[in-house]
Structures are given as structure tokens and as C-alpha cells.
Amino acid sequence: MTNTLRFPPADPAAAAAFFAAELSFEADPDDVVRDLAAGETEGFRLVETRGAEAFARAHIPGAINLPHWEMDETTTADWDRGLVYVCYCESFECNAATKGAVALSRLGFRVKRLAGGLRAWEAAGYPVEGHGLHGIGCAC
Template structure:
């Protein structure tokens, strides 16, 4: 008798290696983001792409708030095209991070999604910040 898991055979190891290696070029996880901040090795810009009210209620420490609708060439003009953006939204039930990643890629920026979003961050046991919102627009001098 074959289990439901084995009903469809696993991909050959060589194909699995390519698939899972490729996924890591598109995503990072909450633990890696947290570890990078803890080690002071932040070589990326973390963007919370939820709305300002959700951001103010709680966000990943160090994140800038830039809702997806504000991601434009103008709002990102101060960032070199080599800047890696890591985007996140509320969690697996939200596709805001995917939409933001598409916009960033169209604009020519490297981008990864922090899988799990706020939900994943909390599931890992990490704290959210509820400090005054810092927006990416403010960081680049806009009073929006």
C-alpha cells in the first residue's frame, strides 16, 4: 500500500537540487533576517509593504514602511540598482509581498521575499516594534 505522500514520486535529486536552490534566490526567512540584524550584517533594505496603520501597530524592527502602491522609480531613486530589497507583508494569507517584489524587479532591483511575513516573525518568537513609523519615503527625504 502506497501512502498519500508517496503516491506521486519525489523528483530526482538533481531536479530537486535545482528547484530548491532556485527558491532560495527568491526568498529568505524570518530567522535569517533576525540573525542578520542581530549580527549587525544588514546588507539589504527591509520593506514592510503593508499600510501605515498596520505598520504602526507592529512591524519587524529595522523595517521601513513602503506600501506596494508607493513603490516607484521616483520613491526609490536614492537607492542604487544593486540594493537588495527584502519585502514582507502580513503573512502567508497576503500576496502584498509578491506584488511588491514584482514592482521592484520591474524597476531593476534585486529582491527577496521574507516568507511568513509578520505571522512568521511572531511564530519564530521574535518581537515586533511599535515605535513611530519610519517610511522609506522619509528615509530618502520625502515628507509624505
């Protein structure tokens, strides 16, 4: 038996449920950039979850900045609870987006995480405001 099939695949219904659930937690940079380009931003807001200095150096156009360690009832008091907040940070190696998503969901917000973060966004050639990620670490 091959290594690939040593563990049999799930039945189609279980696989569909698993992968649909996975998509409910993450947004793909390609989907987000298509929405931004089409002006279809109703329903979601991008949230950069690293510190203000990192945000000033490089961020996705239109994103707001709220570091995950500052997320509480006061800092989010005027946020629209009808929106989905798409949290992002530097990359897969940084967990600030995950920490932000946890904090916001605990505050009662609906959230997703941007797959791959800002590094994946920039690698795909999508626009970044600031100087880009060169020389910037996770800053979370």
C-alpha cells in the same frame, strides 16, 4: 502504492535545482533575525509593503515602509540598486509582499520575500516595534 509516493520524487539534481531556486525567492525569518542580531545587514534591506498606518502599529525593527501601490520610479529613485530588498507584509494570507516584490523587480531591483511575513516573525518571538499584530489585518 502510498499516496506519498504516488508521484515519484524528482531525481536529486532536479530536486537540488528546484529547492535552490525556491530559496532565491524567499528569506527565512530565522536567517534574517540572525543577521540583524549579528549586525550583518550589509547587502539587504527590509521593506514593509503595507500601508503607513499598519507599519506604525507593528513592524520589524530597522525596516522601511513603502506600500506596494506607491512603488514607482519616483519613490525608489534614491534606493541602492546594489541591495537586495526583502519585502514583507502581514502573513501568508496577505499578498502585499508579493505585490511589492513584483513592483520592485519590474523596476530593476533584486528582491526576496520574507517567508510568513510579520505574523511568522512575531510568532517566532522576534522583536516587533509598535503594539504587535493584535487586531491588525493585512492592511494592503
